[in-house]
Amino acid sequence: MSHGTSYELFINGMWRAGSDGTTLPVINPATEKVFASVASASVPDMDEALASAERSRPAWSSWPAKDRGEILVAAARILAAKVEAAARDLSAEQGKTIAEATGEYARAVETLEWNGRHAEELSAPIPLGSNRMIVPEPLGVVAAFTPWNYPAVLLARKLAPALAAGCPVILKGAEETPSAAVHMVEALRQAGLPDGVVNLVFGVPVLISRHLLSSPIVKVLTFTGSTAVGKQLAKLAANNLQRCILELGGHSPVIICEDADLAKAIPAISDYKFECAGQSCNAPSRILVAQALYEEFLTQVTEAASKIKIGPPNEPATEMGPMANVRRIEAMQRLIKDAVDRGARIETGGTRLDRTGFYWPPTILTGVRKDAKVLHEEPFGPILTVAPFDTIEEAIEEANATEYGLAAYFFTAAADVKQKLINGLSAGAVSVNYLKGVSADAPYGGVKQSGYGYEGGEQGVRSFQNLKMVNGLGSFG
Numbered sequence: 001m002s003h004g005t006s007y008e009l010f011i012n013g014m015w016r017a018g019s020d021g022t023t024l025p026v027i028n029p030a031t032e033k034v035f036a037s038v039a040s041a042s043v044p045d046m047d048e049a050l051a052s053a054e055r056s057r058p059a060w061s062s063w064p065a066k067d068r069g070e071i072l073v074a075a076a077r078i079l080a081a082k083v084e085a086a087a088r089d090l091s092a093e094q095g096k097t098i099a100e101a102t103g104e105y106a107r108a109v110e111t112l113e114w115n116g117r118h119a120e121e122l123s124a125p126i127p128l129g130s131n132r133m134i135v136p137e138p139l140g141v142v143a144a145f146t147p148w149n150y151p152a153v154l155l156a157r158k159l160a161p162a163l164a165a166g167c168p169v170i171l172k173g174a175e176e177t178p179s180a181a182v183h184m185v186e187a188l189r190q191a192g193l194p195d196g197v198v199n200l201v202f203g204v205p206v207l208i209s210r211h212l213l214s215s216p217i218v219k220v221l222t223f224t225g226s227t228a229v230g231k232q233l234a235k236l237a238a239n240n241l242q243r244c245i246l247e248l249g250g251h252s253p254v255i256i257c258e259d260a261d262l263a264k265a266i267p268a269i270s271d272y273k274f275e276c277a278g279q280s281c282n283a284p285s286r287i288l289v290a291q292a293l294y295e296e297f298l299t300q301v302t303e304a305a306s307k308i309k310i311g312p313p314n315e316p317a318t319e320m321g322p323m324a325n326v327r328r329i330e331a332m333q334r335l336i337k338d339a340v341d342r343g344a345r346i347e348t349g350g351t352r353l354d355r356t357g358f359y360w361p362p363t364i365l366t367g368v369r370k371d372a373k374v375l376h377e378e379p380f381g382p383i384l385t386v387a388p389f390d391t392i393e394e395a396i397e398e399a400n401a402t403e404y405g406l407a408a409y410f411f412t413a414a415a416d417v418k419q420k421l422i423n424g425l426s427a428g429a430v431s432v433n434y435l436k437g438v439s440a441d442a443p444y445g446g447v448k449q450s451g452y453g454y455e456g457g458e459q460g461v462r463s464f465q466n467l468k469m470v471n472g473l474g475s476f477g
Contacts, residue, residue: 013195072116
């Protein structure tokens with residue numbers, strides 16, 4: 001992308017600057033230099049977006065669901081055709097490698113397509129015996145807030161089901177990674193989405209969220225981000241009783257049982273953990289290893305982590321790029337210092353790399369005390385703690401010892417142990433002998449402080465519908 005790209009707001013079917021002309025800088029995390037700018041919305045812009053979404057609502061909600069779906073499928077094809085350029089833009093803004101950005105766009109395309117293909121059946125009446133049925137109806141205007149870590153796929157996970165359900169969306173894209181929102185909204189525009197059905201704003205997050213959620217026009221809030229911000233938004237949404245879908249922080253454990261296949265487990269953990277420099281709420285952050293395998297596992301995982309090639313995200317040999325911003329570097333420094341001050345040992349990594357860019361190496365900590373912050377705060381970076389356990393019961397207790405409950409992983413071949421872990425782990429998703437991102441066709445959501453509501457699959461579309469009960473029909477066709 002050329003120096004000086006300026007990303008705009010999209011309101012009522014038009015790309016334009018913010019009404020007061022304010023922009024925010026976009027920084028390349030590999031160079032620490034400003035290389036683009038993004039328009040910042042002021043109150044008149046947000047009022048226009050609200051009015052535009054509300055104006056579009058009656059027509060969009062009554063469009064045949066099949067036609068709404070066809071727009072999503074067409075947008076998926078348009079986006080798929082420009083993945084190469086879009087991935088380069090995302091890599092420059094976020095720091096993930098070109099390969100990671102390309103893979104993320106593939107998932108975004110899949111999400112648009114899945115929701116497009118299922119829009120008609122998920123909007124159809126549901127018969128309940130001879131004289132009753134449920135009629136799904138769109139809830140109304142959605143305010144969607146997306147983060148900077150996986151912007152393309154998370155935008156798709158919010159936009160696609162809401163649009164399939166017949167809801168207009170006011171989207172707040174991430175100011176640090178604006179290109180993903182711009183590429184996706186432009187694909188929808190080119191696919192024939194009517195004016196006003198999607199409005200895109202960027203700006204000062206707290207001002208935008210306060211203003212949008214104070215409006216009774218907004219009926220649904222969908223947010224992915226930290227637990228602290230999620231709780232603030234839920235409080236704002238309470239005033240108008242806006243429905244909330246909140247996908248919040250995580251602190252995912254991996255349990256390595258004594259019969260685990262390390263040849264499978266080590267690369268799976270290393271690949272999934274250090275993708276996106278560990279800035280994923282689903283990425284594992286705590287590894288619990290059966291005592292008998294502990295030394296062998298620690299040696300192998302430390303070796304795997306220390307071999308990861310760190311470098312500029314646009315170089316093909318790079319396996320891990322920089323972290324997205326200086327805030328994440330400061331968090332790594334704080335969490336590691338706290339752990340080491342309490343007696344933890346650094347097996348590899350542990351300090352910022354001495355070069356331009358927000359580079360932090362894969363870091364493995366052992367001997368971490370239970371009161372260390374890194375075991376309670378979501379690390380959201382390339383830090384793994386490794387600790388031994390004696391019994392499965394102890395491993396489950398330790399795995400469940402944080403306030404988060406998003407994802408959990410384990411490796412074993414024993415059927416009885418599998419069942420015990422599936423039943424015992426407090427998490428929205430449990431993965432057996434593998435680690436992987438969430439797919440478009442399955443519902444996903446957290447428990448405890450990791451949020452509530454579902455994204456993905458049928459339940460993801462239902463999140464934006466009122467299931468209207470119709471009684472006393474006699475027989476109906």
